[in-house]
Structures are given as structure tokens and as C-alpha cells.
Amino acid sequence: MQNIKTISEIDTFKESGDFRLLYLSRPACGVCIALIPKIEKLIKEFIGMEARYIDLDEFPEAAGKFSIFTIPGILIFVKGKETIRKARYVSIDELHDEIGRYYRLLNS
Numbered sequence: 001m002q003n004i005k006t007i008s009e010i011d012t013f014k015e016s017g018d019f020r021l022l023y024l025s026r027p028a029c030g031v032c033i034a035l036i037p038k039i040e041k042l043i044k045e046f047i048g049m050e051a052r053y054i055d056l057d058e059f060p061e062a063a064g065k066f067s068i069f070t071i072p073g074i075l076i077f078v079k080g081k082e083t084i085r086k087a088r089y090v091s092i093d094e095l096h097d098e099i100g101r102y103y104r105l106l107n108s
Contacts, residue, residue: 001040001053007065010054014077018106019049019099024063024073026056032072037085039074045096046103078102 001023004010014020023039025032026081036053043049054062056071066075068087076099084098 001036003051004054005059006063007061010052010062013050013052013102015080017048017050018079019103020045020077021049021051022054022066022075022077024052024054024056024066024068024075025071026070028057029071035072036089040096042092042096042099046099049099049103076102078106 004013004022010022014022021039021043024037025036027033033075039051043051056063056068062068063073066073070088072087072090074084074086074090074095075082080098083102
């Protein structure tokens, strides 16, 4: 997952396609690091979906922009609008189902 370091990069990224995922965490968070490979595998199932990583140690302003109070934070944008938000305890199966609903609606 590529890293984003500025607000303008975030804005450009989330508007650049139909499905975008932002993954906000810190390198010292063991759960966050363990979840990254699962998220990367998940997004491969949805053609056209892209993801970016935000290191909140390097870029704490992102937590303020999105009101992230606990990590990991996962934000999914559909056509530039935040549609799914997950934090702390993330069920990959539940996230997959939620993304799938929007994906099917958009691609039907």
C-alpha cells in the first residue's frame, strides 16, 4: 500500500476513482500491522479499488481531518463520498460484505 502524507494527496486520491480505501494507523500498533495483508488481499477482489496507507505518527493531521480516535481506521469512499467507516475491531468478512453491496450497486 502506498503512503499518503498530505491533505491534498488525500483529496486527490479519494476523488480519483469509484472505490478508494484509506487505512490509518501507526507502526507501533500490532493489530494494525497484522491487518494490512488482509486488507490488501480484500481489495484485490474488487476490480478498480485502490488503497493508501496513512501513518498517523508522520501525518497526525489526518486523524483530525477524519475524526479518527482509535486505530486502525478504515475509510471507504465510493465516488468521493465516505460510505464505510471501520475502526479498532474490524471484521474482514463484514467489511467484504459491505464493500460488495456498494460494488454490486455501482457495477450493475
